[in-house]
Every structure is written in structure tokens, then in C-alpha cells.
Amino acid sequence: MNMKKFIQTSINNERVEFICEPRDSLLSILRENLRLTGTKEGCNNGNCGACNVIIDGVLVNSCLVLAVEVEGKKIETIEGLAGKDDLHPIQNAFLEEAALQCGICTPGFIIATKNLLDINPNPTEQEIRKSLAGNLCRCTGYDKIVRAVIDVAKISNNKGDE
Amino acid sequence: MQNFDYIRVKSKDELSELLDKQNKEIKLLSGGTDLIPQLREGKKDIEIIVDVKNINEMNELSFDNTLGLYIGAAVSCLNICQDVKVKTMYPGLIDAISLIGGVQIQGRASVGGNLCNSSPAADSIPALIVHKSICIIESKDGIREVPVEQFCTGPGKNVLNKNEFLAGIRVPKVDPEFGAAYLRFIPRNEMDIAVVGVGASVEIKEGHITTARLALGAVDATPRYFDDVFEPLLGMAINDENLDRILDDIGQSISTRINPITDMRGSAEQRKHLSKVLTKRTLLKAIERASNQQEVN
Amino acid sequence: MQESNLVREKKKFQVIGTRPKRPDGTDKVTGRALYGGDINLPSMIYGEILRSPHAHAKIISIDYQEALAIEGVKAVITAEDFPSLEDVTKKVGEGAVNIRYRSNNILAKEKVLYQGHPIAAVAAKDKNIARLAIEKIIVKYEILSPVLDVREAMKEDAPILLEELRTVSMGEKIDKPTNIAKHIQLKRGNIEDSFAESDIIIEREFYTSMVHQGYIEPQSVTALYNNDGDISVWTSTQGAFIAQQQISDVLNIPLSKINVIPMEIGGGFGGKVSVYLDPVAILLSKKSGSLPVKITMSRKDVLMATGPTSGSYIKVKLGAKNNGIFTAVHAYLAYEAGAYPGSPVGGGAVSLFAPYKLDHLLIDAYDVVVNKPKSEPYRAPGTTNAIFASESIIDEIAVKLKIDPIELRLINAVKEGDRRIDGPTYGRIGLIEILEEIKAHPHYHSKLRGKYQGRGIATGFWFNYAGKSSVYASINGDGTVNLIEGSTDIGGSRASMAMQLAETMELPYESIIPKVVDTNSIGYTEGTYGSRTTYSTGWATHNLGNELIRLMKEKAAAHFETEIGNIVYSKGNFTSSDKEISFIDLAKLMKGNPVTASSSIHPKRASPGFGTHIVDVEVDPETYKVTILRYTAFQDVGTAIHPSYVEGQIQGGVVQGIGWALNEEYIYDDTGNLVNHTLLDYRMPTSYDLPMIDTVLIEVPDPDHPFGVKGVGEVPIVPPAAAIANAINDAIGHRLNRLPMSPKNIFESINQVK
């Protein structure tokens, strides 16, 4: 029984095509077939956020998405965040604040932060903490991650004021 | 994970047709936040996954002045929580729906999935019950309506027949006298499944309680609805000095009528204790909402 | 950037103490960095492991013919494919393991000793086929009763896990079957007389559950057994050389045949020192005809079958005088080693009262096997359990004697020249400085607002380890320096090495290019554990820098046509009387002429770490949920090389400690199945459970280390459990003696009392 499906989608604004089985998760297709290993696997059941990507503007755990579901969708992954010449301000803030230690959770946190700031450009500390609660970090105690997000929000808001 | 086929349907008719004809093991896929982990843990009998979230009718979220709120079975929690109408008119529902998982789960998880997964701990169910909500179940044979409190029949089990699917949930229109709330207890502040969840609703007319409803999750094999424990509350003024004591008594009586289990999330004794504590807190919050609602009007 | 919270006498460094971006940062924020599971090699195939569903059983037979026959399956192995090994105990990381046990833990032989114990492994051309093949392996078991509690396991009639195990009690072997692997005793002075002279004596029992390191990256190994017998292993490990040694021991293959290539590591905390998958992947590769094999654990595998740290039973009796001086301690510790001997109970026994002067003590400590995964180190191994007990009792004494808890600790605190309870004399330690700093800190004087709020403090200790390190460097033609090291970078150590080299060489931080390399490319370096890397590898880097400057002075002397003795190097310039040349210009002149140096080091000792924490909590009086309101950690950090990463170590350790204190625990059913094997139900703290974690870095430099570095990584996990227990008591007047202090456990504790 051959159940392979041919899927067309867009990843980081590039048209991408792949073949998968219905049981393949988007995460495994990203990591193993498309070699986009920036999206990490920490639990494979929706509990850690390391695999976060944004699909059509919605933040999801790619381990809880079947690859066949993304036909015709727009996917954003960590690999698409930096600009041609510059890192994304969130990436810079994480570096400035030393918001990573081992860094395995970092892509997920950065994607989740992007989603948060897209929706709420000026979050309070509690809003940041709540909206990042689906992302686990075991190294940092979250302090510097939260500070980094506060920093980016401030920076982009100041830019907006100018 | 065992392999299976994947079919995307575009309309309820297509879905009814498919469910009617197939003699294979089918599971519907909405947000997949329950189903995908379950498949991975080795549910082996499933041959076809039918993705229902591209059915427009099942993504309907609408409000009608006589019929009330209609939540298509596949509407994501995120979309419900962002809806201004739901937010202002049904804060007690938002209490529950906004708790389902973190941001990443909210964008995928549906209330339909929460109901059909039929976990005793599902957060939306007690809140839906105290809103007198109705499950709209469809199949090739037609439509039938089942009150939410009758939907679940055991852990992971519900009244759906093999050829049926949940099309949506109707939540009746609420009057200004109405107030509802949902509270759950979890050890962390997010990313936990309810140890106990309590939904409550009341109606208050001229400062007196006229109806009250209570539903509890994670305290029995199915979410439990209590429609008879409120006699002592009925007709009571919301500023009555005995209110506090009576709420304690109700909590106490509820805690003796449930059959919680001991598992990794909590012990039976703890669940009884929490049922008592949360029953009171949730009722108080519902009363507060109902009275604030009236001040606004 | 955060305000500096550094307590330092005077600034004497250029680079040390600044907060530059880490060299590997860009790769890690763009997703480009390659971790254990991110490697994809040509022709790579996938391995899967069959694990025991039983906690305790004899393996009667394993039949994998059907699995092997599946199309796409390349190889199947069992313990039979491993060489038979003698009982030899070898040092692994900071502990010692019997290599036969290590081998049996990797693939079970004759018996399975915990749920998840590996039994067989398959390699196949894709994961789905490998998983299918695993299901087709037929194992017949004779199921035995499991022993899941440390005190049950110590009973005479307990089921025996390891037939040949004999208790080694204070060096003597007791010849009868047992689950007690080891009994250690610490004894000094005369406790009977001292207790008799005490004004107050408190005796309490404490219980803690197994907890996991909880690193976010599951173990992943890719191995190639090449046709010529050379082996390459790509893995994320805390120590590439330690992995190499274990592989060599278990497979009986010479070290020189094995090259371990360290990938970026997604957390370890002690849990990525021992190997699990590496020898399996190597043999699968060999049997598959030299195809590279990748094996990645699932989260369930990680929780079920990689080393958590020990659960424990501890009983402590402490005496004191009315003036607060501690008189004597009598303690008993029993730690769960898991399936094979080797819990950190020895460290627990010493650390129990390591922060205090005590001349009369009797401490018995037991290492006990139970049907749970083999325990592994977890950040300050053994110490959190012990200090939860001792600091809870000390708090009780402070309350009963009405002495301020900081004062009570000051009265008894050790300082330079005092003896640790097990004998050694302390060097320049900063416990007194920490306690004095707290007395002056606003947190300590702030008012609590709510009725159910409380404040607790506790002091933690960790030995700190030095160990061996090697570094190598070459000077580039543009004046930059390549720094090659063997220390796994888990939390920014590339930055701290580059900073120490830059400081030594008086060069800008940016001109150092650090790189962590494979075991074929650098001298022996121990793993990143024991809080040793910034200390020892940093020290080696300092020596390396001096050597490079000496070599460059030679070149400068040649350039100026003078003697090396006439060359002065300062602030990046070589001068000789009136002549001057910058480091960069000299390097440019040298272009094409190699300037290289290497340095290896084995410092004999490292200064131990001390930290004292204050926490404010609020307890819901009905649900018993504990909320952390405010947290400040004070620590003697020696010298903070990169303060942000020092703070980060403290904050991360504190939060792991908070998780341990409040909700983390292994929950087993009666048959020994781990029921909470997901990160939903193994409840580590999320950002929404916490406030900011404030840190105060107190610099009391280590006099031996060139920059005064002290290990900082481990001690922060130690105080939280005790500090929170003390705060809960302050809030609701109830002392808890069981970790975690989850709502359920508090509910049960309070209702027993009522």
C-alpha cells in the first residue's frame, strides 16, 4: 500500500515540494527531508516548544502537525528569520542578553517571541511569561530570555515612535 | 507510528458520505493535539485520518440573537478567544477555552476535538455544560442534538455512532442576569492537565439567585453535572451573610458525590478537597460576574 | 543589559568582567548550529532500541529472526554482541563505574533491572522500518518482583537485583547477597557527650524522589564503523574523551581506533557523561557493513531510561547550644543508585554539614540498588537532597532559639583554615562574605505583605572539581589567535576561554577564535562537569597565552635584533628601548611562519562553592499551591569572567532547584512503570511559574587560579529546596520533609498532622 503524498507548500517564502507519508510529522519532514535542522525536537508531543514554526500566521508545534496538512500553506521557520545583512532584532536581543546557554531551545523561543510581538508589540512581563509558557528552557531559568523579549519590544517600540 | 491514509474533506456532505460508506477504521482530525500524540503512542487500528478543519461550515463561529452562539467543531481555541463577541458575552467559556494548552496548542486545538476526545479532564466541557450547551451531531441520517452533559460516556468515549460526527456546539444566548465561570487547579500555571476543573453558572434577579448550575471535570469517569445541589442557594440574596457558609456546604456535599481516582496528577483525597475549594471559588466568581453584568446594563 | 550586581573590590581586568557576545552565538540563534540529532551523513541508516516493559525480570530468550527478515533491516544486536567483561571499576567523570555494569546497562544481559532497560537494537534504512522490526522481536521473560523504595531494598528479605553484589562497608566486603552496594561512615569526636551537652536537639526524617536533569535535547548518536576498523562517533556529550573511554571499555576496542566528534550539546547537567547509545550505534554500523547509524532517543526513553538523580531517605539529628553553636550531628543517608551501584551518597554525606564547623559527628551513608534507571550525576550530585535535610533543621533551630537565620549560620560558618567535616582544610572561601552581604541587602530587610507569605533562606555547598584540560593555539597572519580546546561548551564556555586568553595576551576579545574539536585533534581533556571548565581549561588557556607571548617576544627580539630579555610586552605592543611593534603588525610580519603552542594542566584542587539564597513565597491556604514571589541568590563566584553567563548559571540552577522543590518527581506504579514520562506530567518550571531570579555575585578570588576563578555552575541548585521549605514554614507554620513540596504532598502532610 503506497500512501505517499506529494505536497506543495511555502517555507520562508520559498516554494517547496516534498513527498511524505501521511504519518510523517511536519517536524520530521523539515529536519530529515528538507534538512532544516534549526527547528529542534525536544519531546515530539507538544510539550516543549523546541519545534515551533509559524503556519499562516499561527504559532504551532511542528511535531503536532502532519506534513500532509501543510499543502498550500505558508511556513516560517528559524532559518528564515535573519535578514540578508542583519540578524533579526529578536536574534540580536537574545545574543546581547545572553538569553541562551546550550541554545537547543533558542530557535523555538525566538519563533514564539516573533509570534508574540507580531500580535502584541508591547507585552508586559507577565504577558511574555504566559505566552512563552509552552516553551521549555532548562538552562537559563528564563530570566534572561524574558529580559531579551522586553528589550526587543522596547527597541521596536522606540523605533515606531521616531 | 502505524501508517494510515489521509483524506481532506471540504464539506459536511462529503464527510457524511465518507463516514457512511467506509468500513475501515476512521478517525477525524481537527487540530490533532490529542489525536497525533495518541497515534504516536500506538493506536494501531486506524486506517484513515479524515481532516475536517478545511470544512468551512465546521469553522463557523457565529452569534444569533435568538439562537445564541454557534461554535463549529473545528474552530480553533485561538479564534474563539480572539472573538470580541465571545469575549464579552461568554467570559465563563473563555475562562475554560483559553486554558487549553499554551499558545502553540491554542492555535490548533478545537473545542470540537476537546469534546470528542472525551477526556474526563477536558477543560471546555464543564464550562459548556453550565452554559446549557448542545452538541449538534450529524450523519447521513440527519441531525441530532445532545446536551453536552450527556455527550461523554466514559474516558475517551462518547455518544457518537460510527457514521456520525460532531458538527458544532450551540451555546444558548445568555441574559444579563447570567454569570458563569470556570476554574481549574493545576500544579504549575500553564501546561498541565486539570487536577480538578469546575464550571459554574448562576442567574441573579434583583439581587437574588434564581438558578445555579455546577459541573466538574477530572473527578469521575466523565465530566459531572450537578443540577440539584442548589436548593439552599435559590432565592438567596447575593449579599446574604450566610452565602459563604452555604457555598462551603455545597462544596462539601459535592465532594462526597464524586468518584475521583488517584493518578500521577493528583490523589482521590486531594481531588475531593479541591472540588470543595474550587466549587466555592467558581460559584463566587460566577455570582460576581452576574452581578457586575447587571451593573453594566 | 542588566545592571551589574557584582561585588568586586577593584576593577583590574580589561576583558574579564565584560559581557561580550558569545562566538557561537550567531549559529545558535539562526538554527545553524548542529546538535547531536542534526547530523545527516550520506547512506545513513537509523537505529531503534527494544526496551523492557518490565522493571525486574529474567530474560529467558530473545528471538529476532523475524525482525531481521524484514526488508530494509540491516542489523540486529543484543548483549551477546558485546564482549564479555571483567568486573573492573573505572573512573567516569567524577564517579566510578564497574564497566561490566555499564555494558549491561547499555544492553541488558540475562536480567532487566528497570522499565526501559535496553534489550536489543535494530538498524534499518528508515525509522519506521526500524520501529516495525523492534516490534517483531520476541522476548520471553520471567517476571520478578520489583524493589522501588530505597528502604524496602535494604530489608533482609528484599528481592535481590544483582546476585553477585556484596556490600562494601568501610572497605570490608560483607559476604552475603544484598542490594546495598556500599556503606560509608564519617566519624569524628564524640557525639554522645556532645549531644548530652546540647541545649537543643532536633531529629527529623526527610524523603526525596528521583528527579531528572531534564535537558531539552534527547541523546542522539551517529556512528560509523569504517571498513578499516576506525570508528567515528558524532554525539553531544559533556566530555568527548570520557565517551571515548567508555566506548573503548565496553567494546574492548583500543582508544586510538575511536574518534569522538562532539556536536553542540543541548544541555546535560551531569546526565550526558555516561554513554547509552554509542556502543550500540557502533556495533550496528559494523554489522550493517559500515553504514553510518543514527540513534536518537525519544523523550520517553530519556525519562524512563537515562540516569535521573537519586531519590533518598535521610535522617538527621543536630544539637546546638543556646548561643547557636552546633554541637554534634548524627545522620543516616540512603540513596537510590538505580539499577546498578553508584549513587552520589558519598557527596551527600560530606555536603550535609560542609558549610559549618562541627567537631562531633557520626554519619552513615548507603548506596542502594533499586529497580529504577541507573542514577547519574545531576548538578552538585547528592548535595541537594542532603542540604534540604540539614538546612531545614538549621532553620528549625534558628526559629526555636530565636536567632536570626543568617546570624545562626554566621556563628557556625566555615572560613579559611577551618576543617570540612570529613577532614580537609578549607582555603580561601567566601561563605562569611556571602552572609555579611545578605545582611546588608534590601531583600533581606523588605517586608512581606500577605498573610500566607513567608521567607526562607538556605546555604548550599559544592565541592568543585579541577581535572585535566588541554588547549592548543596558533597565531594567524592577521593577529588573531585560533584557540583549540576539548571542553564541551554547554553554556558559553567558548566565550569565557576566549576572554581568559584575550586577558592574558592583552588582546581584544574579538581576536580570539575558539573552537571545540574532536578527540583526535586535541590532548586529553576531561568533561564539562564538576564546575571545572572555566577553572581548569581557563587556567590552561592562561598558560597557553603566556607561552604564545613568550614565542612572540622571541620573534620581536629577532625583529628588533636584540635579546628576548629586552622585550617588554604591554597592551598589545612589544617594545625594546625606543622600538615598538604591535602584536598585529608582528603577526603580519610573521605571516607564513607558524607560531603555535599548547598547554595541558591538572590542577590539584579547586575552591569549593558556597551560595546562600533568600526566597519569598506565598502559599494558597486551600489548594496548597506555592508561588515564588521573589528570589535572590548570593554566591561566592571567585572571579566572574563573563558575568552574564555566571548569572545565567545561577539562575538556571536556581530554577532547576525550584522545580525539584515544588513539582518534579518520578512517579512509579506498583509494577515499576514510570507513569509520568512526558514533559507535560514531569513538571519542570515554565517561565510563567517564576519571577526574575536576582543574583548577587560576590568575588572572593581563588588564590591559586591566575584569574581567581571558582566553579559556579553547580552550587546554585543546592539551596532552593531547603530555602523554599523554610519559607513555606514561615508562611503557614508547617514543616515539610518530603520533596517535591507539591500541592498534593503538602495537602497530605497537613492532613496527617490535623
Ligand SMILES: Cc1cc2nc3c(=O)[nH]c(=O)nc-3n(C[C@H](O)[C@H](O)[C@H](O)COP(=O)(O)OP(=O)(O)OC[C@H]3O[C@@H](n4cnc5c(N)ncnc54)[C@H](O)[C@@H]3O)c2cc1C
Ligand atoms: C501540550 C498539550 C497541552 C494540553 N493542554 C490541555 C488543557 O489544558 N486542557 C484540555 O482540556 N486539553 C488539553 N490538551 C488536549 C488537547 O489539546 C485538547 O483536548 C484539544 O481541545 C483537542 O482538540 P483538537 O482539535 O486538537 O483535537 P484532535 O486531536 O484533532 O481530535 C481529538 C479527538 O476528537 C476526534 N474529533 C475531532 N473532531 C471531531 C469531530 N468534529 N467529530 C467527531 N470526532 C472528532 C478525533 O478523532 C480525536 O479522537 C493539551 C494537549 C497538549 C498536547
Ligand code: FES
Ligand atoms: S518537539 Fe514539538 S513541542 Fe517538543
Ligand code: FES
Ligand atoms: S538554553 Fe538550554 S534549554 Fe534553553
